[in-house]
Amino acid sequence: MEFQPLHTLPGRREEDGRWFVFRGAGLLVEAENGSYRLPGHPVVSGLAPLRGHVLGLLGDSPCHAVEVGPETQAPPGHEFLGLRSLFGRFDETLLAVAGRAFQIIDWDRTHLFCGRCGTPTELGREERARSCPACGLTVYPRIAPVVMGLVNRGRELLLARGPHFAPGVYSALAGYCEPGESLESALRREIREEVGIEVDDLRYFRSQPWPFPHSLMVAFICRYRSGALVPQPGEIEDARWFSVDALPPLPHPVSIARQLIEAGAESIRRRESHEVH
Ligand SMILES: [Zn+2]
Known part of the structure; x- marks a missing residue:
């Protein structure tokens, strides 16, 4: 529908x-x-x-x-x-x-009052916006882009877990875009900060709105280029390379993280069966 x-x-x-x-x-x-x-x-x-x-x-x-x-x-x-x-x-x-x-x-x-002058805002009639009748500031619903990257090295995928993950669950790396960043540079920076490696060959996978509270997940598959895994203290509890044949418990099937990891694993298997025949 x-x-x-x-x-x-x-x-x-x-x-x-x-x-x-x-x-x-x-x-x-x-x-x-x-x-x-x-x-x-x-x-x-x-x-x-x-x-x-x-x-x-x-x-x-x-x-x-x-x-x-x-x-x-x-x-x-x-x-x-x-x-x-x-x-x-x-x-x-x-x-x-x-x-x-x-x-x-x-x-x-969270926008009942103007962030610039403190006057109560009014809901727009023509568009989804709140406007300040005193200073004219208009605010629209916020969307925060989050980049997610699945790193591939040979027939392995890099997965990590944060301190708040369900026990045993690993996922792809992800982080918020900063002002002034492209999605690509945000992804390279997040991966560098979280696990200390460099990646290239970024390929867009797909995106998913994630209302917790207002994120837009933008997922990529990328390729390992250089560096040794060094998990960022406090952010990454564990990060490791998993063979596509021995993946750990993954996030919920509804999440783009799960879809990304399964698609990444599937493309490696397909590549192999293509090479064999
Ligand atoms: Zn105002």
């Missing part, structure tokens, strides 16, 4: 909508026998929203994001769940809209 982002939905009935109701980082879901779905309009209309936003159309269905206060109790049969715990329980399109809803609410809530 296609999602079409829209700022307003004239003529649409609220009863037909899908409602993404957040209390902090928790999304309101109706829980029944271990399966989860979005709450219906009668339940949503009984809540006291702090703020609301039109998101757009998912197929034919208008989508709305709503924020409720921290004191809000989940109605009977419902609960507030973090988006990560909905991985694999919501389909990917619905998860992506939920991530969008969360980011817009988070942006709105």
